[in-house]
Each structure stands twice: as C-alpha cells, then as structure tokens.
Amino acid sequence: MNIGNIEKDNVFADSSEIEAAVERLAVRIRQDYKNKKILLIGVLKGSFIFLADLARKMEIDTEIDFIGLSSYGKNRISSGSVRLYYEPKIEVAGRDVVLVEDIVDTGLSTAFAINYLNNRKAKSIKLCALLDKKCRREVEVNIDYTGFIAPDRFLVGYGLDYNESYRNLRNIIILGEE
Numbered sequence: 001m002n003i004g005n006i007e008k009d010n011v012f013a014d015s016s017e018i019e020a021a022v023e024r025l026a027v028r029i030r031q032d033y034k035n036k037k038i039l040l041i042g043v044l045k046g047s048f049i050f051l052a053d054l055a056r057k058m059e060i061d062t063e064i065d066f067i068g069l070s071s072y073g074k075n076r077i078s079s080g081s082v083r084l085y086y087e088p089k090i091e092v093a094g095r096d097v098v099l100v101e102d103i104v105d106t107g108l109s110t111a112f113a114i115n116y117l118n119n120r121k122a123k124s125i126k127l128c129a130l131l132d133k134k135c136r137r138e139v140e141v142n143i144d145y146t147g148f149i150a151p152d153r154f155l156v157g158y159g160l161d162y163n164e165s166y167r168n169l170r171n172i173i174i175l176g177e178e
Contacts, residue, residue, distance in 0.1 A: 013148055015170040018158055021147035025128060026057035028145055029098060037061040039095045041088055043113060044068040046102030049159040050130045054100065065090040067116065069109045082112040093121040102159045103131040103150060107139035114141065131155065
C-alpha cells in the first residue's frame with residue numbers, strides 16, 4: 001500500500017485539525033486541574049503520540065505513566081478479550097488520574113483500564129480520548145474530554161495502527177480495504 005496515496009486521499013483529520021483538538025483538550029484539562037498535580041496514564045501503544053502532545057500543551061504539573069492493554073492483536077476488529085501486558089509503575093492510590101486513550105470504540109479496554117485504576121484506589125479518574133467511535137460501543141464509558149467523533153471505519157495514523165504499521169502518519173487516515 002502506498003503511504004503517499006493514503007495520506008492524500010483518505011484523510012479523516014489532518015495534522016492542523018489534530019493540533020487544534022489537542023489544544024482544546026489541553027485547555028479544558030488545565031482549567032479542571034488548575035493548581036493540582038495529576039497523573040496522566042496513556043493506554044499503550046496507540047496513545048503515545050497524543051499523550052506527548054497533550055502533556056506539552058497542558059502547562060500544569062503532571063506525572064506520566066502507561067498501561068498496556070491488548071484486544072485487537074493483528075485484526076481490525078476487537079477480540080472482545082482484554083489482556084493487560086504493562087502495569088503503571090507510578091503509585092495510583094490517592095491520585096487524580098487522567099486516562100488518555102487514542103480511540104474508544106467497543107469500550108471494553110477502556111472499562112478494563114478504569115476498573116484497574118479504581119481497584120488501585122485512584123482518587124479520581126477522568127477519561128480523555130482523541131477519538132470516540134460511539135457507533136461501536138458495547139460497554140458504556142463516560143468520556144470527559146473528546147477530540148473527535150469517529151466514523152465506523154478503520155483509522156490509522158497519529159499513533160493508531162494496523163498490525164503495528166502507520167502509527168507515524170501525521171494525519172488520521174481511513175484505511176481502505178487491502
């Protein structure tokens with residue numbers, strides 16, 4: 001598949017739209033957590049680019065850690081089974097946590113992560129998702145900060161992947177059939 005054609009013809013959100021959404025989310029989080037230190041926990045691997053950009057724009061005291069969850073493997077559709085493969089190293093108990101997701105679709109992984117953080121006695125948990133694919137939801141989750149409502153299409157770029165490819169694209173692309 002030719003990356004140049006993907007980037008040109010199938011753009012869902014270009015880099016300037018993404019930057020504006022990240023700025024908007026950062027401002028809201030900064031307002032909500034003014035004078036507080038928060039713990040940002042990114043869901044690996046997809047959130048890493050979004051999390052980095054968001055953290056730089058927030059301009060408040062933060063710590064950053066990650067949680068690794070897998071439900072897709074090499075498929076375009078969630079397996080429905082969530083596997084934890086990386087636990088946060090920073091203590092969660094008593095902390096205000098913002099869970100950072102690249103995309104919330106079925107809600108299974110997100111609900112798993114929220115339950116995990118609740119079980120570790122986080123003081124509060126808010127969810128920030130760059131993309132909300134509401135049409136695929138199987139488990140209801142409350143997204144406190146949303147960048148875009150996503151179509152029922154497979155998206156790649158800006159951290160999102162297909163079989164570990166395309167994460168490095170600057171735009172969010174609708175991946176066509178191969």
